[in-house]
Amino acid sequence: MLTKGGCPKNMLSIRDALEALEGRWKMLILFSLSTGPKRFGQIAKEVTGISDRMLSKELKNLEANKLVKREIYSTFPPTVEYTITAHGRSLENVMDALHYWGLAHRKKIMGK
Amino acid sequence: MLTKGGCPKNMLSIRDALEALEGRWKMLILFSLSTGPKRFGQIAKEVTGISDRMLSKELKNLEANKLVKREIYSTFPPTVEYTITAHGRSLENVMDALHYWGLAHRKKIMGK
Numbered sequence: 001m002l003t004k005g006g007c008p009k010n011m012l013s014i015r016d017a018l019e020a021l022e023g024r025w026k027m028l029i030l031f032s033l034s035t036g037p038k039r040f041g042q043i044a045k046e047v048t049g050i051s052d053r054m055l056s057k058e059l060k061n062l063e064a065n066k067l068v069k070r071e072i073y074s075t076f077p078p079t080v081e082y083t084i085t086a087h088g089r090s091l092e093n094v095m096d097a098l099h100y101w102g103l104a105h106r107k108k109i110m111g112k
Numbered sequence: 113m114l115t116k117g118g119c120p121k122n123m124l125s126i127r128d129a130l131e132a133l134e135g136r137w138k139m140l141i142l143f144s145l146s147t148g149p150k151r152f153g154q155i156a157k158e159v160t161g162i163s164d165r166m167l168s169k170e171l172k173n174l175e176a177n178k179l180v181k182r183e184i185y186s187t188f189p190p191t192v193e194y195t196i197t198a199h200g201r202s203l204e205n206v207m208d209a210l211h212y213w214g215l216a217h218r219k220k221i222m223g224k
Contacts, residue, residue, distance in 0.1 A: 012214075013211045013218065016214040017213050020221075022136060065217075093212070094213050097205040097209040101129050101202065102124075102126055102129030103125045103128075104202060106124075106125065108199055109178065
């Protein structure tokens with residue numbers, strides 16, 4: 001592991017990352033936005049299982065953490081779109097690592 | 113991102129990974145065990161802020177997911193030690209990615 005002695009400074013960085021990404025939804029929302037800007041309803045459809053209330057809460061949190069940008073277009077009626085920021089895109093390595101580990105874990109636990 | 117079209121199969125692997133690692137404690141416990149086998153009290157001390165009840169619950173969950181092994185030694189009184197498994201160690205890439213991203217995130221959000 002990266003530890004080489006479990007230095008508390010590393011612990012802090014991992015704590016920070018886990019706090020910003022806490023829960024099972026944020027990464028999935030970012031994953032959905034990684035293919036392009038989307039409206040609320042589109043995200044809700046792609047992230048199966050999430051309630052509107054939870055999606056709204058998570059989007060606000062992601063915005064506060066500068067991972068997602070909310071843009072209002074002055075069409076009639078106004079439309080709102082969510083875009084992943086460059087900082088959000090910088091999670092690519094984390095997502096890649098989670099993806100490959102998730103595949104291995106499924107094989108290990110469920111034997112498929 | 114790894115997506116190239118947000119294929120649902122990838123979504124599933126990320127869901128699996130997030131489910132196995134859910135919450136803010138599991139990765140920190142594994143991180144603590146990455147430097148060597150430890151007793152309950154030692155882990156509790158290193159993972160600051162975790163309650164005994166939560167640590168006990170998380171260790172059971174990590175054991176069920178084959179990430180941690182619990183070993184009882186027939187000393188008097190018996191001692192119990194927790195060890196990270198090879199499967200737990202395979203989270204190295206995820207932890208590395210979280211570590212580096214956590215550092216960048218702290219800089220971005222807190223400006224330090």
